[in-house]
């Protein structure tokens with residue numbers, strides 16, 4: 057049932073992420089400069105911008121692993137980094153975090169045991185090495201199917217290709233059906249077919265499970281696949297809108313052209329500000 061305010065209109069759901077004046081310093085540099093934005097729930101928000109603009113730093117701040125964060129940063133209604141958020145967020149870093157000397161299934165079982173140590177250990181299975189609790193096995197089978205690695209379940213992670221290792225990391229993040237998935241360049245190094253399949257998976261995660269996805273990329277054609285975009289440049293947010301609205305607003309045919317238009321616009325505005333000083 058929906059909640060209604062006194063005025064009779066539906067309360068908009070609280071955003072998955074809300075930032076106000078978010079500033080991050082790394083060493084002597086201010087890497088994020090007073091960002092204000094929200095990430096709506098149940099949608100795919102793309103975080104796009106050139107290398108070094110601060111995408112990973114912003115993602116690390118959201119998942120609570122970044123030091124020297126000031127301003128307001130709320131994630132799923134709690135301050136970023138709050139312990140209760142740990143099991144509600146799935147995070148995939150750029151470098152796949154998997155154990156090379158374990159098989160894909162053993163990696164997943166290890167992370168599943170950490171995520172949900174209370175899962176029942178009744179009815180043990182024994183295929184593929186050490187016994188695995190049946191509920192965990194079911195969960196692991198599900199995420200293996202999601203990332204199309206079922207046929208490699210018993211391969212050592214160290215023997216996989218870079219793209220396959222990335223998908224093991226993604227499978228780890230999908231364990232436990234998190235409400236918010238933060239994926240740092242998840243499609244780097246993947247062939248076009250796999251990239252397409254992963255984007256189909258991302259859309260079904262948002263549509264079927266109501267999860268929120270924040271996905272970084274510096275490949276502009278992936279922007280077209282997102283519901284919303286945060287375009288970043290040099291630690292600032294250049295635009296926060298839908299791909300269509302960005303194209304329309306800038307009179308551009310592609311998001312890439314819209315991005316370049318906004319960069320030029322920002323540079324012109326900065327020059328004018330400088331000359332009127």
Ligand SMILES: Nc1ncnc2c1ncn2[C@@H]1O[C@H](COP(=O)(O)OP(=O)(O)OP(=O)(O)O)[C@@H](O)[C@H]1O
Nearest residue numbers: 082083085087106107108109110111112113114274
């Ligand atoms: N450990 C660090 N110490 C100091 N500065 C850092 C550190 N890591 C990153 N930076 C700086 O912070 C800025 C933002 O880096 P970040 O990794 O967030 O960018 P990015 O947009 O994710 O880049 P890429 O697309 O190449 O991954 C960069 O200018 C980088 O030089």
